Amino acid sequence: MIRARRVWATAIAVLTVAGVSPAVAYAQPQPPHVTPVTAANDDDLPPGWQITNTEGEQALEWRSPRPVPVGDARVEFHADGKLVGVPEPEKDGRTFRLPLSDARTSDLADLQVLASGRRLDQKADGARDRRSPSAAKPPAKLPAGSVDPGKPGTYRTVTGEYALDSIRLPGLSAPVEMRGVVVAPKDAKGKRPVALFLHGRHSTCYVPGSDQPDIDWPCAKGAKPIPSHRGYLRDQELLASQGYVTVSISANGINGQDGNIEDAGAQARSSLVRTHLARWADWAAKPATAPAAVRKAPKADLSRVLLVGHSRGGEGVNRAAMDSLY
Known part of the structure; x- marks a missing residue:
């Protein structure tokens, strides 16, 4: 029978802030009996x-x-x-x-x-349904702050990537990748706050020369993973120029396996986020064991962590924040 999923709607979650109140869509009960359909042909x-x-x-x-x-x-x-x-x-x-x-x-x-x-479908007359929800009323403007967060900071940045051994997560049959792209401030002194990004649910694999991606995992022979985790590079560079150590992680392995999971992969994404952060904590304690991309960055301050995600990435970082609090 069909299972509804819980949807945790969020855009940004901060690890050190409590009181998150996600909206939950609860599953509707299934009827015990269904009569034959009325459409005969x-x-x-x-x-x-x-x-x-x-x-x-x-x-x-x-x-x-x-x-x-x-x-x-x-x-x-x-x-x-x-x-x-x-x-x-x-x-x-x-x-x-x-x-x-x-x-x-x-x-x-x-x-x-x-x-x-x-x-998504077309009506019988071929016209699309043009009904749309009424536009939301924009919130009142707040007074301008003394610092513009959209303005690049004073630090130059350095970029690198790491790829670790894949990990197994509960509920998923295939291992999930541990990949991240790191953008950090160059020559910044002292420990720096960390910003971790998690992308949403997109196609996972593509065949070079083809314009038809798919959402398999692992990728089929001849196909390559789509590097969705590189999609935040502009935002990472902005935050890195302001002094943040940033990392954007790949979640193709979850996207390709969450189709029949009750929570749509929210718990798996939380586990993936927290596993990356645990590795960063280890590397902060023992810098010599860190990948080259991490060693080029200033030491990370794991007491100051910002989690950023969109779509199901937002659900994942929100879940990770709550799991860390409790």
């Missing part, structure tokens, strides 16, 4: 939809006219304003299939494909 379904039969198992299938980008929001089938179920994506990134034995309703009227409330 494909003629009863909108364009792009069909009912398939593979080895005696019927499934509700929707095929998108274009690839659906990988994201943090799960794709859901809805009918008549109610959740039908969470389909499984196929390798092509366009086809989504839900066994009818897992459907929560027998009524397939007004079928829709939604992701975080956003309509």
Whole structure:
């Protein structure tokens, strides 16, 4: 049966600050019995939809006219304003299939494909659903501070990367990589605060020369990991110029395996964040054991840690902050 996931919504979490109050979307209870669907054949379904039969198992299938980008929001089938179920994506990134034995309703009227409330499919007349939530009212402007955090600081920066042995995390069958890109202030004196970045849920692998990425893990033969952890380089350089030691870590191994995990991989991301920080604590105590990219940086002050993430990376760093507090 279908499992809903808990979503911890956050953008930035600071390790040393308590009182985090994430929003939680709780799973809806499953009905004990579902009657056969009312749509008897494909003629009863909108364009792009069909009912398939593979080895005696019927499934509700929707095929998108274009690839659906990988994201943090799960794709859901809805009918008549109610959740039908969470389909499984196929390798092509366009086809989504839900066994009818897992459907929560027998009524397939007004079928829709939604992701975080956003309509993905087209209406029968070919027009897209243009409904959108009303724009949020911007908060009142605060007085300008004496220091502009978006302005580069006085330090020059140095950049490097490290790759450690992969680790195993509970709930994941394949080991997860331990990779990080480090940007730090050059010639900064004393211990420096640390900023750790965690990227969101994106495609994990690509084949050189192809424009069709996938979300497998480990990457198939001939494919290479997508270096999503390098996407924060501009922000890292900014903070490093202001005196922070920064590291952005890779989470492809979790992104490629979190599809059927109850918490969407939040606990695994927390474990990955805390494992990296534990290594940094070891390196601060024994600098000679650190990778070259870390040795080039000033000594890290693990009592002052800023965690930054977006999308599921935000969920992960928020979870890591709470796990560290408790």
